[in-house]
Amino acid sequence: MTGIRKYWIALIFTGLGVVTFAQHEDQQQPEQATENHDKTSSAETGTISESPEGDSHGCGHSMEEKEGEFNAGETAVHHIADANAIHVVGDIYIPLPCFLYAPSQGWTLTMTSAFHPGHHGNGEVAKDGYVLVHGSIQRVQDPTFPKGEVMVSEPTHDTKVVNGKDKDVYYVSVDGKCYELDKKTTFDGGLMGGGVTSFYDYSITRNVFTMLLTCLLLFFVFRRAANSATRTHGYAPKGLQNFIEPFYTFIRDDVARPGIGPKYEKYMPYLMSAFFFILGLNLIGQIPFFPGSANVTGNISVTIVLALLTFILMLASTKKYFWEHTLWMPGVPAVLKILILTPVEILGLFLKPFTLLLRLFANITAGHIVIMCFVGLIFIFGKAGTSVGGSIAGAAAAIPLSLFMMTLELLVAFLQAFIFVMLSATYIGMALEEPHGDHH
Amino acid sequence: MVFLADFSVIKPEPGLLIWTTIIFGLFWFLMSKFAFKPIGNALKQRELDIQNSLDEAKRAREEMSQLISENEKLLAQAREERSAILKEAKEAKEEIISEAKDRAGAEYKRKVESAIQDIENQKQAALVSLKNQSGQMAVEIAEKLLRRELANKPEQEAYAKSLAESINLN
Numbered sequence: 001m002t003g004i005r006k007y008w009i010a011l012i013f014t015g016l017g018v019v020t021f022a023q024h025e026d027q028q029q030p031e032q033a034t035e036n037h038d039k040t041s042s043a044e045t046g047t048i049s050e051s052p053e054g055d056s057h058g059c060g061h062s063m064e065e066k067e068g069e070f071n072a073g074e075t076a077v078h079h080i081a082d083a084n085a086i087h088v089v090g091d092i093y094i095p096l097p098c099f100l101y102a103p104s105q106g107w108t109l110t111m112t113s114a115f116h117p118g119h120h121g122n123g124e125v126a127k128d129g130y131v132l133v134h135g136s137i138q139r140v141q142d143p144t145f146p147k148g149e150v151m152v153s154e155p156t157h158d159t160k161v162v163n164g165k166d167k168d169v170y171y172v173s174v175d176g177k178c179y180e181l182d183k184k185t186t187f188d189g190g191l192m193g194g195g196v197t198s199f200y201d202y203s204i205t206r207n208v209f210t211m212l213l214t215c216l217l218l219f220f221v222f223r224r225a226a227n228s229a230t231r232t233h234g235y236a237p238k239g240l241q242n243f244i245e246p247f248y249t250f251i252r253d254d255v256a257r258p259g260i261g262p263k264y265e266k267y268m269p270y271l272m273s274a275f276f277f278i279l280g281l282n283l284i285g286q287i288p289f290f291p292g293s294a295n296v297t298g299n300i301s302v303t304i305v306l307a308l309l310t311f312i313l314m315l316a317s318t319k320k321y322f323w324e325h326t327l328w329m330p331g332v333p334a335v336l337k338i339l340i341l342t343p344v345e346i347l348g349l350f351l352k353p354f355t356l357l358l359r360l361f362a363n364i365t366a367g368h369i370v371i372m373c374f375v376g377l378i379f380i381f382g383k384a385g386t387s388v389g390g391s392i393a394g395a396a397a398a399i400p401l402s403l404f405m406m407t408l409e410l411l412v413a414f415l416q417a418f419i420f421v422m423l424s425a426t427y428i429g430m431a432l433e434e435p436h437g438d439h440h
Numbered sequence: 441m442v443f444l445a446d447f448s449v450i451k452p453e454p455g456l457l458i459w460t461t462i463i464f465g466l467f468w469f470l471m472s473k474f475a476f477k478p479i480g481n482a483l484k485q486r487e488l489d490i491q492n493s494l495d496e497a498k499r500a501r502e503e504m505s506q507l508i509s510e511n512e513k514l515l516a517q518a519r520e521e522r523s524a525i526l527k528e529a530k531e532a533k534e535e536i537i538s539e540a541k542d543r544a545g546a547e548y549k550r551k552v553e554s555a556i557q558d559i560e561n562q563k564q565a566a567l568v569s570l571k572n573q574s575g576q577m578a579v580e581i582a583e584k585l586l587r588r589e590l591a592n593k594p595e596q597e598a599y600a601k602s603l604a605e606s607i608n609l610n
Contacts, residue, residue, distance in 0.1 A: 081448045082456060099455075136448075186451035194451040202455040211460065215467045222475035229482035234489070241479075248479055268480060269472030276471075277464055299449045301456035305464060365449055 070383075072376030080295040080368045083135035083206045085112040085121060088290050093117040096209060098137060100130055102199035114149070126152045126172065130199075131181060133170050135206075138181035139199045140172070145179055155181070167193060207302070210294035214280040222276075251275055251421065259425025260432060267428055270313060274306060275421045282364060282413030286406060297416070298364030300357065307357035310424040314352075318431040352427050356420060363416050367409040374402040577607060 086094040095113035102108070108128045115123030115132035123132030128147060129140045133155045152172040160169045170181040184201035186194030204212075225244035232238055237245060251271055256264035281296040296302055324330065326345045329337060374397075381387070381394030581603050585596065 077447050082453070184453065184455075186448070186453050187457075188451040192447065192451050194448075200454050202458060204459070205456065207456055208459040208463070211463045215463055219467070219470060219475070222471060222479070226475045226478040226482075230478050233482060233485065237486075244479065245483060248476070248483060252480075252483075265480075269476045270468060272476050273464070273468040273471050277467060295449060299456060301452045302460045304452055305457060305460040309464070361449070 070376065070379040072373050072380055075376055075379075076369045076372035078134060079293070079372050080298055080365055081136065082294075082299060083121065084132065084137045084201070084203055085117050085135050086206050086209065086290060087121060087135060091118055093121065093135070094290070096206070097204045098130075099202040099204070100137065100139075100199055101202060102129075102139060104143075104198065105129070119154075122155055124151060126150050126174070131155065131172050133172075133181060136184070137201055137203070138170060138183055139197075140179045141182050141198045142179050146174060150174055163190075165193070206294050207296045207299055210284060210291065210296050211281065211302075213291055214284050214296075215277070218276050218280050247275075248272065255418070255422050255425050259422060260429040263432060264425075267313070267425065270309070271421045271425060274310070274424060275417050278306070278360065278420055279413060279417035282417060283410075285364065285368070286409055286413060295365060295368045297360055298368055300361045303357040303361040306360070306420070307353040310356060310427060311353035313424075314427045314431045317428050319434065321433055321435050322431050352423075356423055360416050360420055363412055367405065367412055371402050371405045371409065374398045374405060377401070581607075 084098055085096055088094060093112065095111045095117075098108070098110050098112060098114075100108040100110075105128065108130060110127055110130075112132065114125065114127045115130070115137075116125045117132055117135065118124050121132065121135030126140070126145070127149050129145050130137050131140065131152055132138075138155075152174055155170045155172050157168060157170045160167050171178050172181060173179065182197040182199065183194065184199060185196045186192070187196075188194045221240065222244060225241045228238055228241040229245075232241070252264070252268060255275075256268055256271055260267055278297055281294075281302075284292045285295055285297065287293060326349060327342055329341050329345070332341055377398040378391055378394035381397070382391030581600070584603065585600055
């Protein structure tokens with residue numbers, strides 16, 4: 001029985017590998033398209049003015065210029081990104097609370113509605129130096145920028161070379177004066193084009209909202225099941241309880257018990273919480289309209305927290321035996337231990353949570369991007385609405401492809417949640433291993 | 441590099457990190473306390489109950505089969521007893537009958553014997569009385585003969601004859 005199950009899991013992995021490979025190929029195209037587009041657009045508008053302090057048309061490209069063309073890559077990346085407002089349809093946005101902190105001016109507490117989000121999620125109003133650009137808050141660092149609420153122009157954007165790297169910079173103009181915008185602080189150490197900037201965004205973003213919603217939904221579903229479990233004691237299980245219990249027994253019998261061993265019970269709440277947190281967010285992210293579509297588990301901040309919790313739990317469960325085998329493997333010559341084994345083992349220790357966070361992030365993000373690119377086919381073939389025949393051809397290709405991807409993503413949603421908790425259980429089980437266990 | 445610069449999901453954000461920690465932490469706490477614990481306990485309890493019920497059923501079945509065999513034993517015993525009782529009763533009946541027969545036979549014998557005795561006694565008495573009467577008659581006859589002899593011989597003989605006849609008639 002287990003032999004067959006292993007075979008299936010191996011088959012699924014193989015299938016997934018092929019898909020991931022295909023996804024890489026797909027991702028290449030939008031990138032090239034973006035570059036090409038950039039070249040053409042810069043050719044059209046002429047050279048970029050080196051001093052942004054010219055008139056409002058001088059500070060970067062107006063984003064309106066792009067209206068004529070559709071950039072699938074940019075659209076996809078924009079859709080998977082976190083945002084300070086929830087885009088419902090057209091120019092309708094659900095405002096969210098914004099908790100902004102800039103060391104130079106302290107806290108700013110407001111709602112997204114204060115920025116008057118309009119076309120493309122760009123705010124028409126700046127508040128205390130904060131501007132909404134593409135649904136995400138940015139800040140004017142220039143202290144001469146007027147305080148309070150002021151009308152601002154549509155943001156324009158440009159590419160600037162900072163420390164030898166191309167950087168995307170947005171500008172807004174007020175009364176003909178151009179101001180550069182700072183993006184919010186990210187902790188990527190400048191590796192991904194971010195870094196510590198002039199402000200921090202602690203807002204309830206779209207992702208935070210989705211997380212709250214999913215958790216509440218899950219809590220009520222589970223609370224009902226738990227209530228019925230306690231109420232129907234001594235009777236046959238009923239309704240929702242019958243739906244929830246197999247998950248519990250599955251995690252207990254197929255994840256916790258084989259992975260962790262006899263002390264599994266203590267870790268059941270974590271594994272169950274992580275499984276349903278990930279699964280719930282994966283699934284709700286698959287819904288293409290409000291309240292879904294947020295790419296939460298495809299955001300590295302979320303997966304970092306989850307992987308770190310697993311790592312902390314793992315470290316907290318370690319025993320002497322584990323450290324002995326990690327740092328000073330018995331039965332191996334000392335030279336080998338110092339030169340190879342111990343460094344590799346220590347590296348492996350940190351690679352475990354790293355792969356955990358990267359796997360979930362990459363799988364979910366890739367899925368979202370691929371679906372977005374397939375949907376983008378309609379607009380690419382239709383030349384952004386100018387060719388009806390092209391749109392129909394694009395839709396004919398895009399609908400079955402996205403349908404296929406969405407079905408696959410449903411599988412991936414379950415699979416990734418399962419893999420995350422299964423590996424978490426395995427890591428905890430490794431930390432808990434006792435000398436008499438058969439570890440080889 | 442517009443693509444990479446806009447690829448914000450790979451950049452860890454302080455706000456999302458903190459909110460995820462808070463929300464997942466709360467989720468973990470609340471779910472383990474109010475959902476997973478009762479569900480886990482209920483499942484464990486049910487598994488225990490099912491195991492207990494199965495054990496009990498097995499025990500009951502064993503008990504039942506034991507009871508059945510006991511019943512059969514009891515039945516067999518009862519049958520044996522019944523046949524024993526019947527046998528005894530038959531024997532008693534036969535005994536009673538034979539005893540009654542014996543007693544009846546003895547009584548009959550005794551009665552017959554006593555009847556015989558009576559008859560014997562009667563006979564003896566009759567004989568005695570016959571002897572006495574016949575002696576008396578003989579004496580009377582002799583007396584009468586003696587009186588007649590004296591008068592007429594033929595008459596005497598006829599008389600004797602009539603006397604004898606009267607005796608016979610008696």
